[in-house]
Amino acid sequence: EKGSSPPANSEILKKKHENQIMYVCLIEKFYPEVIRVTWTDDEKEVTDNIIKGDTWQSTKEDEYSVASWLTVPAENEDKKYYCKYEHEEEKASLPTQGIYSTLNSVKTAPQEEDCKTVINRGNLMYQLMHRTAYLVYIILLLKSSMYYLIILFIYR
Numbered sequence: 121e122k123g124s125s126p127p128a129n130s131e132i133l134k135k136k137h138e139n140q141i142m143y144v145c146l147i148e149k150f151y152p153e154v155i156r157v158t159w160t161d162d163e164k165e166v167t168d169n170i171i172k173g174d175t176w177q178s179t180k181e182d183e184y185s186v187a188s189w190l191t192v193p194a195e196n197e198d199k200k201y202y203c204k205y206e207h208e209e210e211k212a213s214l215p216t217q218g219i220y221s222t223l224n225s226v227k228t229a230p231q232e233e234d235c236k237t238v239i240n241r242g243n244l245m246y247q248l249m250h251r252t253a254y255l256v257y258i259i260l261l262l263k264s265s266m267y268y269l270i271i272l273f274i275y276r
Contacts, residue, residue, distance in 0.1 A: 125150060125151045129148040130148065130214055141193075144187055145188045145190070146186075147186050147205050148185040149183045149184075153175045155175065158205075160213075161202075162199075172189075200215055201216045
């Protein structure tokens, strides 16, 4: 019913912590929710030290957002990385350094907790889903066992 729409906003947040730098690529307000996010350096695709979050639905219906994290050693601060996304309506590449427009900008996270809070919230959701699936599996297994015992007792 609803036509597709490209991301309305995309940005990279940067946070330096001890001997590491974390880049968070945030892509917001697109539809449908199918999107591919990758990280590259000047030469090739980067696959190590990347976390891709699940796509989540914004408060407004039918708009989705996604975040991806890249962690690099602090000595690579001068190296340029790109967060690339492919959506059916648009392809774009956001650099971690250089000249930026107002929509595609690098921002420094105001507090250390910002990036950590997002990651911890994602980890908590994963643990909660894992625990819930485990409990449902145990309940279904117990139900099947009880059914087996009842049938066994009745037909004896």
